[in-house]
Amino acid sequence: MAIRLNMTVANIAATLAAGYTHLRIYRSAEYSSGFSEITTTSTLIELLPGVSAYSFLDGNGTTEHWYRSSYVDTSGVVSETSPSASFAGDYEDTNFVATTYPSEAVFTNYDFYVIDKVRNIIGDPRELTRDYISSSTSYSDVSTDGYSLTFSNPKGWPLKVTLDGQDYISKDEPRVNDYQFLTFSGTTINTTSGTLDVWYYHFRNSDTEVLRTFNGLTTPVGLTAAQVTFDLSVVLAGIELLEKELRQFSITSGSKVDIYEEIGIDPSAGITSRMKDLADLRARKDELIDAILVDDPELFGVLID
DSSP: OEEEEEEEOTTHHHHHHTTOOEEEEEEESSSSSOOEEOOOTTTOEEOOTTOOEEEEEETTOOTTOEEEEEEEOTTSSSOOOOOOOOBOOEEEOOSSOOOOSOOSSOOOHHHHHHHHHHHHHHTOOOEEEEEEESTTSOOTTBOTTSSEEEOSSSSEEEEEEEETTEEEOBTTBSEEETTTEEEOSSSOOOTTTOOEEEEEEEOSSOHHHHHHHHHTOOOOTTOOGGGOOHHHHHHHHHHHHHHHHHHHHHHHSOSOEEETTTEEEOTHHHHHHHHHHHHHHHHHHHHHHHHHHHHOTTOOOOOOO
């Protein structure tokens, strides 16, 4: 993950005429304070005649960071300008650069911030994987009609889809069904000598599912919508997602299965882990609600000791 900063110099000719030669970039975890330079002598952004648009990739940045820029003269003749207003960058996945397949939805920087926060508290990171189908591997995950591939690690969303050397860059061809099937309509997967190369993220909950849960939360009993903080909303979304997972666990993986004498499948460890996470989040929810009620200036009553 990295953050891409896209900046525009309103009047490049006037800026160069004033003696400025480069852009300097600052970063902070706070909106209005704590900024420190992240550019170096070698990474200052050179201003060029006739060029108004500039970009900078912050490999250590996250969706929680804020940025400021200033104009500098590397010769030291002209003093550095005051920093710009704080601004956010754009999320960019650097784990996989050659992305061609469209994202599942259009997400803002704030959306990614929410999604990452919720993923962190429920332990559901995106993980990069690859399904490569060819005569030298296996066509076992291709449907009998040759139109669909079943992801080896569902749920998933493609980053790059290449069929017989051709990159596909439209959601219409192929389509992703239920985050587990990649289905072509106008062509088939050649299960004799063809190749299908799919890079994709896999996860328990897709970005869309995480964000939909967060945006669809109901206000806890005893609070007004205005009292619900961002941290409480993240915890509530995490609780709802984990409860959904546990319901699915109980239906699809709720019992121990013995296969022969040496092999057994026991999902109890995964269920126990999810239940512990859920209990921790419920306790955190209660703490956050208590803190909100204590800090509410409208709260009144009689203390009985």
